[in-house]
Amino acid sequence: MPQPPIWDSLWGFLENDTNFYYAIGFLTITIFVVAFVAVSLISSVDLTQGGFLGIVVGFSMFMLVFFVSIFAQRLENEE
Numbered sequence: 001m002p003q004p005p006i007w008d009s010l011w012g013f014l015e016n017d018t019n020f021y022y023a024i025g026f027l028t029i030t031i032f033v034v035a036f037v038a039v040s041l042i043s044s045v046d047l048t049q050g051g052f053l054g055i056v057v058g059f060s061m062f063m064l065v066f067f068v069s070i071f072a073q074r075l076e077n078e079e
Contacts, residue, residue, distance in 0.1 A: 018077075021070045025063060032059055 036056070039045070045052070 018070055018074045022067075025066055025070070029063060 036052075
Protein backbone atom coordinates (compact mmCIF):
# COMPACT_ATOMS: atom_id res chain seq x y z
CA MET A 1 0.00 0.00 0.00
CA PRO A 2 1.55 3.34 -1.00
CA GLN A 3 2.22 5.92 1.68
CA PRO A 4 0.64 9.36 1.39
CA PRO A 5 3.04 12.19 0.52
CA ILE A 6 2.54 13.80 3.92
CA TRP A 7 4.58 11.00 5.50
CA ASP A 8 7.69 12.02 3.59
CA SER A 9 7.51 15.60 4.81
CA LEU A 10 6.63 14.46 8.35
CA TRP A 11 9.62 12.12 8.58
CA GLY A 12 11.84 14.83 7.11
CA PHE A 13 10.69 17.19 9.86
CA LEU A 14 11.22 14.62 12.63
CA GLU A 15 14.75 13.65 11.56
CA ASN A 16 16.11 16.63 13.48
CA ASP A 17 16.28 16.03 17.25
CA THR A 18 15.03 19.46 18.27
CA ASN A 19 12.09 19.26 15.88
CA PHE A 20 11.23 15.88 17.40
CA TYR A 21 11.28 17.40 20.89
CA TYR A 22 9.05 20.25 19.74
CA ALA A 23 6.58 17.72 18.29
CA ILE A 24 6.57 15.75 21.55
CA GLY A 25 5.92 18.95 23.49
CA PHE A 26 2.98 19.90 21.31
CA LEU A 27 1.61 16.36 21.54
CA THR A 28 1.86 16.54 25.34
CA ILE A 29 -0.01 19.86 25.38
CA THR A 30 -2.70 18.44 23.11
CA ILE A 31 -3.20 15.40 25.35
CA PHE A 32 -3.36 17.64 28.44
CA VAL A 33 -5.97 19.93 26.88
CA VAL A 34 -8.11 16.99 25.68
CA ALA A 35 -7.95 15.36 29.12
CA PHE A 36 -8.77 18.66 30.82
CA VAL A 37 -11.81 19.19 28.57
CA ALA A 38 -12.94 15.60 29.11
CA VAL A 39 -12.74 15.95 32.90
CA SER A 40 -14.61 19.24 32.81
CA LEU A 41 -17.38 17.71 30.68
CA ILE A 42 -17.71 14.47 32.66
CA SER A 43 -17.48 15.73 36.24
CA SER A 44 -19.29 18.54 37.98
CA VAL A 45 -16.10 19.95 39.49
CA ASP A 46 -15.73 23.73 39.40
CA LEU A 47 -12.78 24.61 37.15
CA THR A 48 -11.93 27.72 39.16
CA GLN A 49 -11.00 25.67 42.22
CA GLY A 50 -7.43 25.87 43.42
CA GLY A 51 -6.62 22.30 42.43
CA PHE A 52 -7.41 22.68 38.77
CA LEU A 53 -5.88 26.12 38.60
CA GLY A 54 -2.70 24.84 40.25
CA ILE A 55 -2.44 21.96 37.80
CA VAL A 56 -2.86 24.26 34.82
CA VAL A 57 -0.32 26.79 36.12
CA GLY A 58 2.17 24.07 37.04
CA PHE A 59 1.83 22.33 33.70
CA SER A 60 2.18 25.64 31.84
CA MET A 61 5.36 26.48 33.75
CA PHE A 62 6.75 23.00 33.06
CA MET A 63 6.05 23.29 29.34
CA LEU A 64 7.56 26.79 29.27
CA VAL A 65 10.79 25.46 30.77
CA PHE A 66 10.68 22.51 28.35
CA PHE A 67 10.43 24.73 25.28
CA VAL A 68 13.00 27.26 26.55
CA SER A 69 15.50 24.46 27.16
CA ILE A 70 14.95 23.12 23.64
CA PHE A 71 15.46 26.62 22.24
CA ALA A 72 18.64 27.04 24.33
CA GLN A 73 19.95 23.70 23.07
CA ARG A 74 19.30 24.78 19.49
CA LEU A 75 21.22 28.03 20.08
CA GLU A 76 24.06 26.08 21.68
CA ASN A 77 24.35 23.81 18.65
CA GLU A 78 24.61 26.81 16.30
CA GLU A 79 27.81 28.05 17.94
